[in-house]
Amino acid sequence: MTQRIPPPPRGMSRRGLLRLGGGVGAAALLGGALSGCGRAANAESVTSGAVNLAFWTHDQAYVDFFETAARNAEAAGESPFRWHLEPTRAGAQDVVTKTIAQAIAGRGTPDVAGLEIGSFPRFLRGEIAAELIEPLEGHIGADVREDLLPSRTAPFTKDGHLYGLDSDAPLVVYYYREPEFARVDLPTDAATWDELAEAGRRAHERHDVAIGAVAVGSDLGQVVQIFDMLLMQRGGRLFAEDGTLTIETPEAEQALAFLVRGVQEGFITTVSDFYGPAMQAALKSGELIGQWMATWYKIYGLMPNVPEQSGQWRIRPLPVFPDGGSRTSFTGGTGFAALRGKRNTLAGVELVKYAYLTPSEQIRRYVDLGYLPTRRSVFDDPQLLRIEDEYCGGQRMFEVYREVVDEAPVFYLSADKPILDTVLSGHLLRAYRGDATPAEALRNAAEDFRGQTRNHD
Numbered sequence: 089m090t091q092r093i094p095p096p097p098r099g100m101s102r103r104g105l106l107r108l109g110g111g112v113g114a115a116a117l118l119g120g121a122l123s124g125c126g127r128a129a130n131a132e133s134v135t136s137g138a139v140n141l142a143f144w145t146h147d148q149a150y151v152d153f154f155e156t157a158a159r160n161a162e163a164a165g166e167s168p169f170r171w172h173l174e175p176t177r178a179g180a181q182d183v184v185t186k187t188i189a190q191a192i193a194g195r196g197t198p199d200v201a202g203l204e205i206g207s208f209p210r211f212l213r214g215e216i217a218a219e220l221i222e223p224l225e226g227h228i229g230a231d232v233r234e235d236l237l238p239s240r241t242a243p244f245t246k247d248g249h250l251y252g253l254d255s256d257a258p259l260v261v262y263y264y265r266e267p268e269f270a271r272v273d274l275p276t277d278a279a280t281w282d283e284l285a286e287a288g289r290r291a292h293e294r295h296d297v298a299i300g301a302v303a304v305g306s307d308l309g310q311v312v313q314i315f316d317m318l319l320m321q322r323g324g325r326l327f328a329e330d331g332t333l334t335i336e337t338p339e340a341e342q343a344l345a346f347l348v349r350g351v352q353e354g355f356i357t358t359v360s361d362f363y364g365p366a367m368q369a370a371l372k373s374g375e376l377i378g379q380w381m382a383t384w385y386k387i388y389g390l391m392p393n394v395p396e397q398s399g400q401w402r403i404r405p406l407p408v409f410p411d412g413g414s415r416t417s418f419t420g421g422t423g424f425a426a427l428r429g430k431r432n433t434l435a436g437v438e439l440v441k442y443a444y445l446t447p448s449e450q451i452r453r454y455v456d457l458g459y460l461p462t463r464r465s466v467f468d469d470p471q472l473l474r475i476e477d478e479y480c481g482g483q484r485m486f487e488v489y490r491e492v493v494d495e496a497p498v499f500y501l502s503a504d505k506p507i508l509d510t511v512l513s514g515h516l517l518r519a520y521r522g523d524a525t526p527a528e529a530l531r532n533a534a535e536d537f538r539g540q541t542r543n544h545d
Contacts, residue, residue, distance in 0.1 A: 131430055134435060135434060138172065139435040141173050144202065145201070145202035157449050160449070180206065180207050188216065199426065199433070200439060202424050204422045209501050209504075221426070221428055222426045223428075224250045224252070227441065239496045243501045254444075255422040255424060256421055257459075258382035258418060258460065259417070259460060261381075261382075261383060261489075262405070263380075264403075265401055266402050271295075281346055281410075288356075297375060298356055298377070298378075301314075301362070301376055302520065303359060303360065306360070314347075315343060322342055323414070326502075333504075336531055341527050342411060344526035344529065347516075348526055368393040368394070371394045386401070390479070406492075414492070416497075417497060418499055424440045467489065473487055510540075511533050515533040
């Protein structure tokens with residue numbers, strides 16, 4: 089039996105989730121091969137009965153969840169299928185690479201695959217998604233489509249087609265260590281980042297603490313991701329819906345200016361990544377006592393690194409930027425998709441639908457895995473609102489999530505996201521060091537990106 093490895097945190101990994109440079113060329117090359125071969129002849133899809141599904145994912149937790157969903161559906165008589173999963177686990181990027189490679193070979197593709205959001209952009213190049221993945225919008229009723237959070241369908245949508253159902257709605261909240269905030273006289277209800285920054289500056293000078301951290305290591309995705317969370321909160325985007333780069337904006341400059349100020353004044357510290365020894369040391373020593381991060385960070389960041397701090401942490405909505413924006417953001421996700429044109433295509437679609445659209449399964453997903461619902465109506469479920477979190481001192485965390493979910497920004501992916509990670513990360517680091525102003529860093533990153541994408545095309 090395969091030992092369970094903690095899943096790559098939503099959109100990141102311990103050593104390099106979202107380090108996607110190097111996957112770009114491969115995606116383009118494979119896209120050409122797919123287009124050259126043409127679309128394979130469709131197999132007649134089975135419509136009921138027992139099916140063995142090839143199920144590919146980067147995380148054993150997804151295998152466990154879907155296997156339980158399959159048993160629940162059979163017990164309730166709610167599906168014409170009886171699913172038996174044949175799981176294959178691989179790295180998040182490998183799931184994508186192997187799926188495309190096997191499609192070119194004409195055999196051995198999965199029936200259902202979990203496509204981590206950092207690797208999914210490779211499907212957005214050319215017609216790869218259209219060639220390989222079954223569009224889901226025609227399989228989902230209008231009432232359910234309207235209930236899905238747009239922020240969780242947009243990243244997996246291209247040309248109006250929805251290619252994956254997200255496993256989570258990873259809202260970004262502010263984590264703070266309550267006893268330490270009280271000790272150093274930091275407010276837990278600061279309305280704006282400016283207010284918290286000024287208090288954080290004083291606390292840093294007096295007590296050598298930080299209210300946040302940025303990544304400055306070799307995982308380029310993490311370097312960009314921590315900026316992207318605040319960029320989206322402020323109302324900006326890395327990319328527009330059509331894939332156009334949109335980082336030369338007042339919103340982007342304001343978000344980066346806040347980070348630069350924090351690093352240079354000391355109330356924001358630097359770590360190589362958010363999961364390794366540097367982050368653990370910052371948390372254990374009491375240097376880092378707050379952090380904006382997605383809802384999954386408690387499970388995959390705080391609890392493994394500082395289990396002894398159980399009961400001390402709390403969450404709250406993000407402080408806002410004075411010039412506008414929301415009280416939350418998004419980062420990460422994994423879309424589950426069914427491969428098209430296969431004998432088990434319909435069976436795969438129905439499994440993904442049952443597991444990820446049935447309200448009771450959305451509730452179970454949060455209870456079992458800590459992943460938030462992707463249907464808006466489920467955020468009002470009384471069972472979820474009553475849950476008290478032991479690690480966060482008995483806090484009813486779902487009340488915070490429900491409070492901010494309607495403010496969550498919609499964000500878009502681009503096939504060129506790996507290129508942006510490569511060029512933008514270096515310019516963010518230059519800004520932190522004071523070698524460029526925020527405006528200069530963003531302008532130079534945009535110029536480098538345009539140069540790289542012209543060469544790539």
